Amino acid sequence: MGADRCYAYGAAAGLLGDLLLGDPRRGHPVAAFGRAAGAVERVLWRDHRGWGALHTGVCAGAAVALGALAERASRRSPAATLALTAAATWAVVGGTSLAREARAVGRALESGDVPVARARLPHLCGRDPQALDADGIARAVVESVAENTSDAVVGALVWGAVAGVPGLLGFRAVNTLDAMVGHRSPRHLRYGWASARLDDVAGWPGARLTAVLAAAAGPDPRGALRAWKADAHRHPSPNAGPVEASFAGALGVRLGGTLSYGGRVEHRPVLNGAAGRAVRVTDIDRAVRLSRRVGLLALGVTAAARLLVKGRGK
Secondary structure (H helix, E strand, O other), rough: OOHHHHHHHHHHOOOOOOOOHOOOOOOHHHHHHHHHHHHHHHOOOOOOOHHHHHHHHHHHHHHHHHHHHHHHHOOOOOOHHHHHHHHHHHHHHHHHHHHHHHHHHHHHHHOHHHHHHHHHHHOOOOOOOOOHHHHHHHHHHHHHHHHHHHHHHHHHHHHHHHHHHHHHHHHHHHHHHHHHHHHOOOOOOOOOOHHHHHHHHHHHHHHHHHHHHHHOOOOOOHHHHHHHHHHHOOOOOOOOHHHHHHHHHHHHHHHEEEEOOEEEEEEEEEHHHHOOOOOOHHHHHHHHHHHHHHHHHHHHHHHHHHHHHHHHHH
């Protein structure tokens, strides 16, 4: 069995493992990486972009190097290569946990228990839940499902297809670093600059593929493409904009608007405002189902692209 087929089968097995098992409650590899990155930050932190770039290089570079060493060690055995790819894919994708947390918030809202929904929301995103009513929580969940479909599933599959196990681990490392230090807090405004910019670059192809697949798999393809074209560029994030706009158009809802992060209020442009309606609680499950379809399509597209490109290169 060739290396490219091993990758395709391994990625499929890893995504299936995520669908069936989800993330472990304890001992998740991404959590272990986060603890290690936090320890590195405690040693290196200075209020300076250069030290932040060093932190990014050390942590992301270590993840890529680990993947390369593991891939090299397993390359003589197709079974070992397949198993390694499956394990790495399972470790870096998070579609099942995303769906589980989104639906937990949705169930709380359906039962009218807004306090429980507020308590669960931080599992999905970093917004201030106390400032949100039921409709605001539902909108936040749909936006988080859209953005994390790209960050937690599609982006990893794209980089896995490009660079194998090092690509899988490297993408997840960069995305995790952005979540840890890439936000604009006083401590990380300079130190986290490199992580945030590298995440923008790494997330670019996955975000566009996510937007395309959301349009293809959603109930309103034309609406998705229209919202993407009209509104994506107005979003402050170069990658969240296309994804959220495409999801908004596909689902026929309005996303964006006023939100609060860490006590800081942001007034973001409304996405799909002309054609969409306000988000309802029932839209959470619709967004999760769309996210699932996008993830499966992304697996097929990225695996097929790897087989096609590598096959032509032989």
